Amino acid sequence: MHSIWKGAVSFGLVNVPVKLYAATHSHDLTLHQLHVSDGGRIRYQKVCEIDGEVVIQRDIVKGFTEGNRNVMLTKEDLTTLPAERSREIEVVEFVPSDQVDPIMFANTYYLEPDSKSAKAYVLLRKVLEETNRTAIVKFALREKSHLGVLRVRDEVLVLQTLLWSDEVRKPDFPAIADTKVSDRELAMAKQLVTSFEADFEPDQYVDEYQNQLKVLIDDKLAKGNDVTVTEAFGKVTESDEAEMTDLMTALRKSVAAAKARAVVVDEEEPKKKPTARTRRP
Numbered sequence: 001m002h003s004i005w006k007g008a009v010s011f012g013l014v015n016v017p018v019k020l021y022a023a024t025h026s027h028d029l030t031l032h033q034l035h036v037s038d039g040g041r042i043r044y045q046k047v048c049e050i051d052g053e054v055v056i057q058r059d060i061v062k063g064f065t066e067g068n069r070n071v072m073l074t075k076e077d078l079t080t081l082p083a084e085r086s087r088e089i090e091v092v093e094f095v096p097s098d099q100v101d102p103i104m105f106a107n108t109y110y111l112e113p114d115s116k117s118a119k120a121y122v123l124l125r126k127v128l129e130e131t132n133r134t135a136i137v138k139f140a141l142r143e144k145s146h147l148g149v150l151r152v153r154d155e156v157l158v159l160q161t162l163l164w165s166d167e168v169r170k171p172d173f174p175a176i177a178d179t180k181v182s183d184r185e186l187a188m189a190k191q192l193v194t195s196f197e198a199d200f201e202p203d204q205y206v207d208e209y210q211n212q213l214k215v216l217i218d219d220k221l222a223k224g225n226d227v228t229v230t231e232a233f234g235k236v237t238e239s240d241e242a243e244m245t246d247l248m249t250a251l252r253k254s255v256a257a258a259k260a261r262a263v264v265v266d267e268e269e270p271k272k273k274p275t276a277r278t279r280r281p
Contacts, residue, residue: 005141006114009124009150009157011091016121017114018089020141023158024108029213039227078143086140089159091150094133100149104162111150111157121157128152 005020033042046055063072113121128135128151135150137159147162220226 001110003112004109007087007089007139008114009089009091009111009137011124011135014120014124016124018111018121018157019114020159021110021112022107023110027207028210029217034227039229089137089139089148089150091135091137093136094128094131095136097132097134097151100134100162101168103168104165106161106163108161109159111159124150125152125155125157128157 001021003019003021007018007020009016009018034040035042046057046060047053048055061072061074062078063070065071111121115121124135127133137148137150139146139148139159141161147164149160149162151158151160
C-alpha cells in the first residue's frame with residue numbers, strides 16, 4: 001500500500017502525526033467496450049458542447065453551472081479555501097459507538113503513525129477501545145471537507161468518512177405503515193430466523209460472478225478466441241491528449257482526400273452506354 005495523504009489527528013493538546021491509506025479495493029475485473037469488427041478499444045473524448053472541439057486536459061477547469069451561467073474555478077481558487085489548506089483531522093467530540101448509523105458510512109481508510117514514536121497513536125487507540133467511544137472528526141481530503149469517525153480495527157485506527165445528514169434521504173413508504181402482521185406470522189418468522197442463526201464469517205463468502213467471469217475469459221484465451229490488435233492508436237495519456245486536436249484534423253483531411261480520390265476513379269471509369277429509359281433525345 002502507498003499513503004495517499006499525510007496529516008495529524010488532534011484532540012485537545014495531543015497531536016498524532018499519521019499517514020492515510022485506502023483500506024479497501026475492488027476485485028472486479030475491468031471490462032471495456034471493443035469494436036466488434038477489429039477488437040479495437042472504444043474511447044471517449046472530452047468535447048466542448050459549444051464549438052464541438054476536442055478539449056485537452058490542460059484547457060479544462062472545474063466550475064459550477066446554474067442555468068446558462070458558468071463560474072470557473074481554478075486550482076488556485078480552490079487552494080484558497082480554508083478546508084483545503086488544512087492538514088489536520090480534528091476530533092470534535094467522542095460519542096457512544098452505537099449512536100453512529102452505518103447508513104452514513106462512506107469510504108474507509110487506515111491510519112499509520114507517522115513519527116518515530118507511536119505513543120500518542122497507541123494512546124488514542126486505547127482510549128477509544130476502553131471507553132467504547134467513537135471519535136467524530138472533521139478534515140479535508142481531495143478538495144472537499146469531510147465529516148468522519150475514528151474507530152479501532154485490528155489494533156489500527158480506522159478513519160471512515162460520513163455522509164452529511166442532509167445527504168441521507170428519509171424514506172416515505174405509506175404501504176409499510178398500513179400493513180399489519182399477526183402474532184402467529186411473527187412467531188413463525190422468528191422460528192425461521194432461529195434456523196438460520198450463525199456467526200458472521202466474511203471469508204466464507206465469495207464473489208461467484210467475478211470468479212465465473214474470470215473462468216470464462218481464461219477459457220476463451222486458452223481456446224484462442226481473442227483478437228490480437230496489431231495496429232492501434234494506443235492508450236490515450238495526458239501527453240497524447242495534447243495532440244488530439246491535430247489528430248482529428250488529420251483524420252478529417254484524410255477522409256476528405258479519400259472521398260476526392262473516389263470521385264476521380266469514378267470519373268475515369270468507362271461510362272456505360274445509356275439505356276433506352278435514360279437516353280436523352
